[in-house]
Amino acid sequence: MQERTIQLSDDLARLVDDYLQEHPGENLSTLVQDILEIKVVRKDLSKLLELSGIVSEETSDRVNS
Numbered sequence: 001m002q003e004r005t006i007q008l009s010d011d012l013a014r015l016v017d018d019y020l021q022e023h024p025g026e027n028l029s030t031l032v033q034d035i036l037e038i039k040v041v042r043k044d045l046s047k048l049l050e051l052s053g054i055v056s057e058e059t060s061d062r063v064n065s
Contacts, residue, residue: 006032 008016020026 016028016031020028020031
């Protein structure tokens with residue numbers, strides 16, 4: 001596993017802190033990983049499905065929106 005450093009605006013950092021206080025089972029690492037799964041992995045998956053012919057480009061565009 002790799003370690004990364006990110007910078008957040010003060011407003012976003014407060015929102016993240018509030019979210020994590022409301023969800024004690026989560027931490028910053030799991031939150032970021034979950035979000036990246038949605039933004040990065042799903043987009044890659046839709047491209048794979050498009051290439052395989054399972055999903056049309058039009059459907060893929062709706063999934064990525």
